[in-house]
Amino acid sequence: MNGGIKALRFRLRDGLCFLGFIMLLGPADQAAAQGSVIRCQLADGFDFPVGKPNADGYYKSRGYWPNGHLGEDWNGRGGGDSDLGAPIYAAARGVVIISENVGVGWGNCIIIRHPYRDETGKVAMVDSLSAHLYQRVVKVGQVVEKGQLVGTMGGNNGMYQVHLHFEMRKNLRIGMNRSQFARDNSNYYSPTDFINKHRVLQTSFQKYPIPTGLFAPYGHSLADAGSDSGAPVKVPVLPKGRPGLPAEGPSADDEDFWSKLRSRLKEGKVIEGTSPP
Numbered sequence: 001m002n003g004g005i006k007a008l009r010f011r012l013r014d015g016l017c018f019l020g021f022i023m024l025l026g027p028a029d030q031a032a033a034q035g036s037v038i039r040c041q042l043a044d045g046f047d048f049p050v051g052k053p054n055a056d057g058y059y060k061s062r063g064y065w066p067n068g069h070l071g072e073d074w075n076g077r078g079g080g081d082s083d084l085g086a087p088i089y090a091a092a093r094g095v096v097i098i099s100e101n102v103g104v105g106w107g108n109c110i111i112i113r114h115p116y117r118d119e120t121g122k123v124a125m126v127d128s129l130s131a132h133l134y135q136r137v138v139k140v141g142q143v144v145e146k147g148q149l150v151g152t153m154g155g156n157n158g159m160y161q162v163h164l165h166f167e168m169r170k171n172l173r174i175g176m177n178r179s180q181f182a183r184d185n186s187n188y189y190s191p192t193d194f195i196n197k198h199r200v201l202q203t204s205f206q207k208y209p210i211p212t213g214l215f216a217p218y219g220h221s222l223a224d225a226g227s228d229s230g231a232p233v234k235v236p237v238l239p240k241g242r243p244g245l246p247a248e249g250p251s252a253d254d255e256d257f258w259s260k261l262r263s264r265l266k267e268g269k270v271i272e273g274t275s276p277p
């Protein structure tokens with residue numbers, strides 16, 4: 001009897017310790033630590049994350065190209081920073097797997113994992129990333145529908161002119177550790193191509209288990225994330241001689257971007273993007 005109560009007390013204490021540990025971690029770490037699975041129906045189609053529907057009122061200011069810009073930049077047609085606070089939508093049904101301000105060149109980021117039936121009839125998953133957001137209104141583990149408001153457009157707290165940086169990843173292990181993966185079509189899709197090819201998809205009431213923790217937690221090595229299939233991982237050659245500048249976002253050879261950033265740094269216009277707006 002006594003022994004039973006003692007064992008119960010130990011179990012309770014261990015449980016509270018574990019709960020405390022989970023509460024200390026950030027949302028992305030929580031998902032990775034828990035390796036949780038959220039059940040979700042397949043996406044019934046994709047649309048652009050701005051200007052519902054069909055990116056109405058928005059234009060692509062920078063396109064996707066492998067080994068250069070791994071996503072697309074979207075701006076409002078109003079020009080300047082008039083699109084600050086414009087709504088950002090889920091591109092399709094899915095589960096939020098990252099909703100966090102990761103600072104550096106990224107700022108407020110949301111990654112949604114979308115299950116869908118691909119051209120061959122198989123159930124596949126794709127991750128969509130929205131970055132530099134002004135606000136985030138969804139939480140890790142939340143199921144979102146196509147066209148649901150997930151956040152608003154920003155410029156990473158003054159680091160960039162306001163725009164949405166939007167990526168679609170076929171490799172589900174990238175998370176916020178983009179520098180550890182090959183910067184090409186083995187890991188990424190052209191967002192516009194992908195969306196246009198998957199406008200209407202077959203779905204059903206069946207729910208599928210969506211893992212939320214396949215990526216390495218931000219700032220950790222990929223080796224921490226466990227094993228999983230995916231595109232082959234290559235160790236990238238990192239650009240040299242630019243310490244302190246964002247490792248993510250623009251490519252190393254995007255001279256236009258870097259020269260603009262250098263002049264903004266000189267003028268004192270660049271603000272550290274580490275605190276939430």
Ligand SMILES: [Zn+2]
Nearest residue numbers: 071072073165
């Ligand atoms: Zn971009």
